[in-house]
Amino acid sequence: MNAPANASKLIKGATGDWEIVVGMEIHAQVSSHSKLFSGASTEFGGEPNSHVSLVDAAMPGMLPVINEECVKQAVRTGIGLKAQINHRSTFDRKNYFYPDLPQGYQISQYKSPIVGEGEVIVDVTASEQIVVGIERLHLEQDAGKSLHDQSPTESFVDLNRSGVALMEIVSKPDIRSAEEARAYVTKLRTILRYLGTCDGNMEQGSLRADVNVSVRRPGEPLGTRCEIKNVNSIRFIGQAVDVEARRQIGILEDGGKIDQETRLFDPARGETRSMRSKEEAHDYRYFPDPDLLPLEFDETFVEELARHLPELPDAKKARFMRDYGIASYDAGVLVMERASADFYEAVAKGRDAKAAANWVINELFGRLNKEGLDIASSPVGADQLGAIVDLISEGVISGKIAKDLFEIVWTEGGDPRALVETRGMKQVTDTGAIEAAVDAIIAANPDKVAQAQAKPTMLGWFVGQVMKETGGKANPQSVNELLKRKLGI
Amino acid sequence: MSVDQATVRRIAHLARIAVSEEEVPHLQQELNAILSFIEELSAVDVEGVEPMTSVVPMKMVWRKDAVTDHAGADVVVANAPDSEDGFFTVPKVVE
Numbered sequence: 001m002n003a004p005a006n007a008s009k010l011i012k013g014a015t016g017d018w019e020i021v022v023g024m025e026i027h028a029q030v031s032s033h034s035k036l037f038s039g040a041s042t043e044f045g046g047e048p049n050s051h052v053s054l055v056d057a058a059m060p061g062m063l064p065v066i067n068e069e070c071v072k073q074a075v076r077t078g079i080g081l082k083a084q085i086n087h088r089s090t091f092d093r094k095n096y097f098y099p100d101l102p103q104g105y106q107i108s109q110y111k112s113p114i115v116g117e118g119e120v121i122v123d124v125t126a127s128e129q130i131v132v133g134i135e136r137l138h139l140e141q142d143a144g145k146s147l148h149d150q151s152p153t154e155s156f157v158d159l160n161r162s163g164v165a166l167m168e169i170v171s172k173p174d175i176r177s178a179e180e181a182r183a184y185v186t187k188l189r190t191i192l193r194y195l196g197t198c199d200g201n202m203e204q205g206s207l208r209a210d211v212n213v214s215v216r217r218p219g220e221p222l223g224t225r226c227e228i229k230n231v232n233s234i235r236f237i238g239q240a241v242d243v244e245a246r247r248q249i250g251i252l253e254d255g256g257k258i259d260q261e262t263r264l265f266d267p268a269r270g271e272t273r274s275m276r277s278k279e280e281a282h283d284y285r286y287f288p289d290p291d292l293l294p295l296e297f298d299e300t301f302v303e304e305l306a307r308h309l310p311e312l313p314d315a316k317k318a319r320f321m322r323d324y325g326i327a328s329y330d331a332g333v334l335v336m337e338r339a340s341a342d343f344y345e346a347v348a349k350g351r352d353a354k355a356a357a358n359w360v361i362n363e364l365f366g367r368l369n370k371e372g373l374d375i376a377s378s379p380v381g382a383d384q385l386g387a388i389v390d391l392i393s394e395g396v397i398s399g400k401i402a403k404d405l406f407e408i409v410w411t412e413g414g415d416p417r418a419l420v421e422t423r424g425m426k427q428v429t430d431t432g433a434i435e436a437a438v439d440a441i442i443a444a445n446p447d448k449v450a451q452a453q454a455k456p457t458m459l460g461w462f463v464g465q466v467m468k469e470t471g472g473k474a475n476p477q478s479v480n481e482l483l484k485r486k487l488g489i
Numbered sequence: 490m491s492v493d494q495a496t497v498r499r500i501a502h503l504a505r506i507a508v509s510e511e512e513v514p515h516l517q518q519e520l521n522a523i524l525s526f527i528e529e530l531s532a533v534d535v536e537g538v539e540p541m542t543s544v545v546p547m548k549m550v551w552r553k554d555a556v557t558d559h560a561g562a563d564v565v566v567a568n569a570p571d572s573e574d575g576f577f578t579v580p581k582v583v584e
Contacts, residue, residue, distance in 0.1 A: 032554050033554050033555060033556050034554055034555060034556050034557070038558055039552070039555065039556060039557030039558035040556065040558050040559050041556045041559065047562060048562060048574065048575040049562035049566060049575050049576065049577075050559065050561070050562050050575070051559060052559065052560060052562070052565045053558040053559060054558075054560050057560070057565050065550060065551075065552045066549060066550075066551055066552065067551075067552055067554050068551040068552060068553060068554060069553075069554030070554070071551065090542075095503070097505050098582070099579040099582055147576070148581065148582075148583045150576075151578070151581075152581075153580070153581055154571075154573075154579060154580065154581055155578070155580070155581050155582050155583070156573065156574075156576035156577070156578055157579060158575075158577075159565065159577075283499075283503060285503065288542075292549065293542055293543055293547065293548065293549035294549065295549060296548065296549070
């Protein structure tokens with residue numbers, strides 16, 4: 001936390017350099033069929049109050065009973081964060097009043113959380129890696145949803161989300177820039193999605209961040225922080241860190257001081273503003289929930305869950321670099337989503353793995369991004385892309401024709417091998433045919449021949465002509481060799 | 490340990506209980522009486538004693554992850570003072 005400041009991350013103020021310090025609380029909705037303490041559905045959407053049991057509505061006499069799967073999901077996540085798993089944890093009541101919290105308290109874990117300290121390795125750029133410490137992970141209930149725009153005088157309350165299990169994942173203040181903050185959330189989201197413990201869908205609110213921002217002079221103790229509540233996209237998290245840090249620097253440089261407070265980020269205005277109503281609400285009067293016994297399990301339970309975990313992104317990335325010989329950055333891009341990694345492996349299996357990586361990352365991902373599609377809805381399947389890579393390595397088509405072929409497969413579909421036949425895209429390796437084209441070009445351009453003999457870089461012009469003559473299908477290597485021989489250069 | 494009148498007002502506010510000014514001194518007395526009664530417990534030496542979480546030695550019951558329960562929106566809002574289209578409706582609360 002007090003490691004020397006990285007000069008490239010400092011912000012230049014009017015009176016000198018400032019260092020940003022960020023810690024985050026991520027609320028990740030646990031993937032489960034039913035709620036943390038009731039048998040109501042967790043399904044997103046649905047008619048108002050249709051996924052609500054009398055427990056979630058806090059009717060008198062209702063008692064919470066814990067969902068085994070939610071416990072397992074929290075433990076799996078803890079293992080994925082290389083964190084300490086606590087075999088005994090307890091539930092507390094966090095007391096506050098709001099219309100979408102019918103109990104008048106949230107059941108949470110205050111004193112002893114289910115997961116303790118861990119860490120996340122984050123690739124910030126192609127060449128920079130940081131480690132963000134995890135302070136704790138605990139289980140808690142989500143609240144309901146209030147709609148304020150349905151009527152001028154009333155708020156509408158829907159309890160469908162009330163009681164859904166959340167994991168609150170608290171980081172240490174190890175983040176030093178907006179870029180690092182974005183990279184941390186991106187990596188955490190990747191880990192959760194690999195584990196299958198949270199779907200990571202930020203639009204639907206399955207992943208929300210409270211961002212704690214403070215600034216300080218490099219090397220000095222931590223400054224006063226402000227908490228920016230409920231930021232719901234990775235891009236906004238970056239923006240919120242930047243504008244909040246600049247706001248604080250502005251105040252400090254004018255000789256003011258920062259008040260510790262809760263703020264909201266307004267993406268439309270690009271500013272944060274104070275949530276006055278939260279100022280006095282910080283007295284939550286936590287106490288142990290008398291309705292719930294301690295949550296206890298043994299090491300066998302943890303080991304059993306660990307045994308069935310999928311290969312996680314860090315391990316997969318290391319394996320890709322080792323087994324396929326691809327660069328760290330490429331491997332990082334490929335493992336970002338499990339589906340992408342699986343797709344790549346299907347293409348790379350038994351083929352030139354580096355060529356496969358190039359095709360998947362540059363051609364396929366490039367095109368998917370452009371069209372706003374994800375890998376699952378890619379019009380080009382792994383077997384089709386694999387066939388294109390095969391056709392290149394067999395010398396049937398050139399790299400240039402391969403891009404045309406990719407385009408055809410993307411828009412029309414079909415078997416690449418058959419397409420090459422029916423559309424006459426095969427590379428001409430028949431030296432006779434290429435030789436004829438070469439001879440024709442040489443015969444037609446005596447002046448250029450003389451130029452080329454004086455200046456061998458003119459060869460490129462001849463290559464271009466021959467390729468044109470053969471519709472781009474001549475094997476470039478054969479063309480080069482023939483031209484050199486015939487022109488005597 | 491004892492509470493002053495400001496604390497009484499604060500606790501009442503946090504619990505959303507309307508307490509009139511005239512009631513405050515009386516409530517303060519009552520709360521302090523309870524606190525001094527409880528304080529007698531601090532005379533007991535509990536060094537090394539685990540906090541009790543249940544009067545019977547039992548483990549928490551876990552349920553399977555299955556959707557087994559939904560009351561139905563009409564039942565959920567049945568006792569609400571006010572509702573509309575299956576929503577609870579409350580006086581406007583807005584940031």
